[in-house]
Amino acid sequence: MTQLSVRGLQVELDHQTIVNNIDVEVAVGQWVCIIGPNGAGKSSLLKALAGIIPSTGEILIDGSNVRDLSERDRACWIAYVAQEPVMPAGMRVFDYVLLGRTAHLKMLATESPKDLEIAHFVISELDLADFIDRDVATLSGGERQRVAIARALAQASPIILLDEPTTALDVGYQQEVLELIDKLRKEKKIAVISTMHDLTVSGLYPDRLMLLAEGSVVVSGSAESVLTPENIARHYGAKVTVIDHESGPVVIPERHK
């Protein structure tokens, strides 16, 4: 059973603490969502976990330290989808998804039939079969997100980090992408850590919210316990009303009179 345990994670850039002493536990099939005001360190936290920026503290998977692993082995455990994934002009969707197999290939090797099969499988699973020959640079926002998730799935890592997966999307695509992530993490037992901008949306699918402010976790727990008018006023400086709805708390900004 895969479990990601982070203890005392610290990110410093130019002698400034960006992420401060963070502990998180994410179990198989769980979805933890990080929220917080701009500049709170949400993206930095994900990038530190992905190994993109240097950090200190323990990152353990099933008790063994990720820091001891090579780039390849780390990528076999943790996949990462950037906020705006780079879509190289002229690359087909199929080739892009196939890039996800990099972690499973020796550096100078080329893909085996099995790698091609996995890419095809992921593509059909995500209903992208009609897209395989499309140039990724010509895809719409929602299609890009799906293709980037397909690439992360081809990587076959039990942990996926998603940085603002829905920020650029309209409500229809938002719902589609979030439903997809929710289905995949349950079916494939993938642990998901995402950041999210929209507070109401962040309460809909994830199991747990972590509110980050100035690099530290200030509140963590269920959507109901984190998304309170008091918490949002204190950390976002916003005056909001929170309405209880059956699918989760609905956060509505109040208009200044």
Added chain:
Amino acid sequence: MRTATARRISPLAWVISAVAVLVTLTLGVSIGAVSLPPLTVWSEISSNLFGTASNSTGSESTIIWQLRLPRVLLAFVVGSMLASAGCAYQGTFRNPLADPYLLGVSAGAGLGATIAIFNGSGTAKFLLPLAAFAGALGAVFLTYSLGRSAIAGRSSTALILAGVAVASLLTAIQTLLQQQNTDKIREIYAWVLGRLSTSGWNDLAIITPYILVCIIVLLKYRRVLDVFAVGDEEALTMGLPVAKARAAIIVAASLGTAAAVAVTGLIGFVGIIVPHILRLIVGNSYRILLPLSIIYGGVFLVLADILARTILAPQEISIGVVTALLGAPFFLFVLGSSRNGSVT
């Protein structure tokens, strides 16, 4: 469900390429002050390789085997190296305007050659390639160590900027030296513009092993170059050891370029034109671009050399002038279209 495979060169493209190589090599040997029919060319080559009967006269045989064939093959090998190095740099730096001289190879080689020309009298012929080679590698080493220490080796922009700085520093030193010894400027100038006139098979034999190894290494990295297309950060999270892979590509591309430059001087634009023409035809995947750059870099330089030898015959134009005459307008075109984001 529709299936797809990884990008690869189609059988038709292989056939076209093989024909292109054979035709250009044959043209390269048969065209010149004395025009030789292709059949004579091939029978002479076959007689030298396999001991078959040759229908060429003694002087024809010397022209083919001792003068033109080594020169044509040198052009091919150097063109292959420059085009594949440019192609690899464009991939690993995600910069459509990168060429083999990006990290200071040309300035380093130029300085090395200048010093050798100034100090050499009888030994200059022997020392010149060595000095250019050492200068080229020294410049890349300097660029690489400066660029790495600037931003912990993560940013490829730091490396490119370091290359600019190193190149202008070394060029300034070269200019300073030239101003003190104006009598040798002509000789330096001729070297800088590049030339393919050789002394038989010697030059080719010296640089081919280096270039062959470097080209094979770059070929091995063709899939990795496609991974670089998503940028360093995402490539890293996909399991690519970005810094290590880039270092290996830089070493192979620079070493091969240095070997080429040492013998032929600075032949510009091949490393940009060839990969970009190919991009327009076959797309952006390095699995296809890199092998085709090797093939058509060679073809291009052999053709450019034919022009250099024939346009003002019996006078010979510097090969660097020919490639620049074709290359500069194309360079502007690439600049224009990359601003629209269509070439990257």
